[in-house]
Amino acid sequence: MNKSTIHPDETLLTAYSAGSLPLSQALCISAHVEHCPTCQQEIKHLNDLGSELMQQLKPSPGSTDLKAQLLARLDSLDETHEAPTRIDKTISRCLHQFIKNGYQNLAWKRVSPDIHSVELCRDSNGAKVELLRIKPGGAATTHTHLGDEYTVILEGSFSDESGLYQKGDFLLRDASHQHRPVATQDGECICLAVTEGPIQFTGLFSRLLNPLIRRSYA
Amino acid sequence: MGQSKTSSERLASLQGWVQKVAEHRDKAAFAELFDHYVPLIRAYSLAREPAADLVADELAQEVMMRIWLKASSYDPKLANLNTWIFTLARNCRIDYLRRNSRYVSEIDPTEIFENIEDESPGPFQLVHQTRAQDNIRSRLDKLPAAQAEILSKVYLQGKSHQQTSEELKLPLGTVKSRVRLALKKLEVLVTR
Ligand SMILES: [Zn+2]
Numbered sequence: 018m019n020k021s022t023i024h025p026d027e028t029l030l031t032a033y034s035a036g037s038l039p040l041s042q043a044l045c046i047s048a049h050v051e052h053c054p055t056c057q058q059e060i061k062h063l064n065d066l067g068s069e070l071m072q073q074l075k076p077s078p079g080s081t082d083l084k085a086q087l088l089a090r091l092d093s094l095d096e097t098h099e100a101p102t103r104i105d106k107t108i109s110r111c112l113h114q115f116i117k118n119g120y121q122n123l124a125w126k127r128v129s130p131d132i133h134s135v136e137l138c139r140d141s142n143g144a145k146v147e148l149l150r151i152k153p154g155g156a157a158t159t160h161t162h163l164g165d166e167y168t169v170i171l172e173g174s175f176s177d178e179s180g181l182y183q184k185g186d187f188l189l190r191d192a193s194h195q196h197r198p199v200a201t202q203d204g205e206c207i208c209l210a211v212t213e214g215p216i217q218f219t220g221l222f223s224r225l226l227n228p229l230i231r232r233s234y235a
Numbered sequence: 236m237g238q239s240k241t242s243s244e245r246l247a248s249l250q251g252w253v254q255k256v257a258e259h260r261d262k263a264a265f266a267e268l269f270d271h272y273v274p275l276i277r278a279y280s281l282a283r284e285p286a287a288d289l290v291a292d293e294l295a296q297e298v299m300m301r302i303w304l305k306a307s308s309y310d311p312k313l314a315n316l317n318t319w320i321f322t323l324a325r326n327c328r329i330d331y332l333r334r335n336s337r338y339v340s341e342i343d344p345t346e347i348f349e350n351i352e353d354e355s356p357g358p359f360q361l362v363h364q365t366r367a368q369d370n371i372r373s374r375l376d377k378l379p380a381a382q383a384e385i386l387s388k389v390y391l392q393g394k395s396h397q398q399t400s401e402e403l404k405l406p407l408g409t410v411k412s413r414v415r416l417a418l419k420k421l422e423v424l425v426t427r
Contacts, residue, residue: 027418028396028411035390036325040333040342047347055425061314062423065368067390068321069375074391076274077281083292084269088262091303095260098304111347138341141333146342 022179023186024056025049034063041140041211045167045187047111048209052185109171112137112209115146120172120207123148131155131200142213149208151175151200164213166190173206175199250316257306269299276324282391283328290331297327315368322348328393370422382417385410 025033025046032038033046050056108116115137116123125133133150140146144164148171151157167189174183177198182188200206249271255264273295280291301323309319329344375383388394388402396414400407418424 027415027424031389031414031418032395034325035393036329036348037389037393037395040329040340040344040347043344043347044342058425059423061318062367062371062421062425063418064318064322065315065371066375066386066418066421066423067325068315068318069368069371070387070390071275071279071321071324072317073375074275074278074282077277077291079269079273079277079292079295083273083296084266087269087296087299088266090300091260091262091265094300094303110349113346114343140342141336141338141340143338 022188023182024053025187025189027059029189030056030059031063034060034067039140039142039144041142041144041146042167044111044146045169045209045211048109048169048171049185049187051109051111053187109209112171120148120150125150129157132157140211144211144213146209146211149210151198151206151208153200153205154202155205156199157197166213167211169209171207171209173204174201175206175208176201246316250311253302253306253309253316256303257309265299265303268302272302272320273299276320279324279391280328282387283393294324294327294331297331298323301327318368332393367422374421378417378420382413382420385413386417389414 029038029042029046033043038046046056050060105113105116105119108119123135125135128134128149131152132155135148135150137146137148151173153173168187170182170184170186172184174181175198176182181201249268252261252264252267255261256268276295276298277291280287280294284290298320302320305323309316314322326344326348329348333340333344378386385399385403388399389396394402396410397407399405400410403410415424
């Protein structure tokens with residue numbers, strides 16, 4: 018198997034470092050990078066590049082007012098600032114905002130005998146962010162999707178036509194790609210999945226329309 | 236080489252000021268950091284929105300507040316100070332764009348972009364990192380203009396690869412391959 022398929026490519030890493038990636042995709046990059054020393058290294062370099070480019074800009078001085086205002090605010094900043102707390106170390110740091118009490122306590126919905134899913138949120142571009150949970154040895158039926166699909170394996174492992182994927186691995190499948198992931202026998206597999214799709218509209222019409230545009234695991 | 240000596244001396248005094256802010260809540264040191272970094276942060280903001288002077292002030296103010304609050308978590312062994320400031324400015328820009336976008340994302344970017352800087356590197360990585368940064372700096376000037384232009388659109392103007400390709404009237408594949416070539420020349424890509 019080509020090793021590069023388990024890492025985001027340099028286009029994605031560059032956009033992540035530059036800050037121009039949709040947040041749902043950045044979430045997947047972050048979940049992968051937490052487990053990947055190689056990509057950590059490359060992102061450090063990419064951030065260094067961003068920094069060097071910034072140093073080359075022609076400086077645009079701020080007003081003395083701005084400086085005075087800011088200096089006057091510093092003491093009150095200290096008073097209101099709360100140090101961030103870390104919660105559950107078994108869960109990716111970037112997912113803490115959605116998972117407060119472990120995977121077990123999420124509102125999982127049954128999609129098929131082998132698969133449960135829970136939607137975490139929507140991105141501003143309409144992309145759906147969800148977790149998928151596949152039973153040991155369980156299979157998803159062959160499926161396609163409308164837009165690109167980003168997957169990061171959070172727990173366990175699965176295989177499809179292209180190979181075996183393990184914890185931390187990142188996969189990008191485009192709409193033309195048909196695949197049939199199967200969880201390995203030794204444990205259940207939990208994945209973070211982001212599916213690009215049209216913006217969701219609210220209201221009666223969308224309730225009629227949405228089933229048509231939802232991804233189906235038949 | 237004289238130039239790089241002065242720039243590393245300047246970096247050392249900037250680092251000293253950050254340390255004073257962290258340890259003594261030193262406002263005079265903070266004012267020095269303001270004088271050095273605010274013009275750069277404003278320039279970074281103006282690169283994306285050329286006429287938006289107030290936005291530039293807002294971004295600069297936000298970044299400076301984070302410097303004040305986070306100075307004690309900055310470790311010069313983990314990241315170059317300029318790189319730390321760049322990531323703060325980028326994160327503030329992401330926050331600003333999220334707050335002002337038409338469809339607001341439900342995803343909070345805070346924890347997404349902060350998991351890289353905290354990991355402690357081994358001694359090998361430290362040497363490697365300094366050398367990598369020197370390479371980037373010295374090779375950036377020698378980059379062909381067409382590649383440098385694309386990097387600037389992506390990093391400073393905040394354009395996606397798609398937007399870059401539309402603005403430069405180049406196929407998306409050409410934009411991606413120029414970025415890739417530039418990253419190779421700068422030795423940013425360690426493994427590919
Ligand atoms: Zn990786």
